[in-house]
Amino acid sequence: MNLDFISSATAKELQQFKSVCNQLLSRTFVVRTLYRPGRERLxxxxxxxxxxxxxxxxxxxSLLDWDLRHDEANGCFYVINTDEANRLILSKRETAILLALRMLxxxxxxxLGLEQxxxxxxxxxxxxxxxDYAILPAKPNMDEFRRAMLVFENHSVIQRIEGRYNQADCRFAILPTILTAVSAERLHEAAAVLRKEENADEEAEENTAD
Structure with missing residues (x-):
């Protein structure tokens, strides 16, 4: 383990070092390019x-039990907790929206071109x-949908381009980080589980009504 950089770095480099580490721990991903509403990619x-x-x-x-990885092909760095701690727990509707993003x-x-x-x-x-996929039986509440999309934006899975997430014509980018957030192996399995749960909930409501 080599931490010589920390002792030899300039004040500006140390500031960026701390900023990058905090981003990885709070957002999971650091991506190669950024969207800024009303501006070109940076x-x-x-x-x-x-x-x-x-x-x-x-x-x-690594001292904090985080493993830093680089996915150069998809333009991102990301971290995984080696103790499988500090995981983001999503609600059923948040999970359904995330699966829909992966499908899209x-x-x-x-x-897709080089930007991906x-x-x-x-x-x-x-x-x-x-x-199209019937993961949920009805459209989610738009405030709830907006909150879910902000969670995904805060974790660098999507980036807003124009509009707001509670507006149907809001434009945004789904980033290649979604490939890490939702593996191919888990995609259809999770969607099937959600459909099964929704059908079971509907049947229970019908039986209660009878």
């Missing part, structure tokens, strides 16, 4: 910093989650 200076100082950040985070990303992969982001709207997500 290269992320924190991604560049991690590319240069990967070993120093990795060794520091998969559908877009064939036409999938651009879509809130309307498309709602159609997938209710109509």
């Amino acid at each position: 290269n992320n200076p924190d991604y560049t910093f991690l590319s240069i100082h990967f070993e120093a950040v990795r060794d520091y985070l 990303y998969d559908e877009s992969q064939e036409r 982001d999938a651009l879509c709207t809130v309307r498309e997500v709602l159609e997938k989650v209710v109509t």
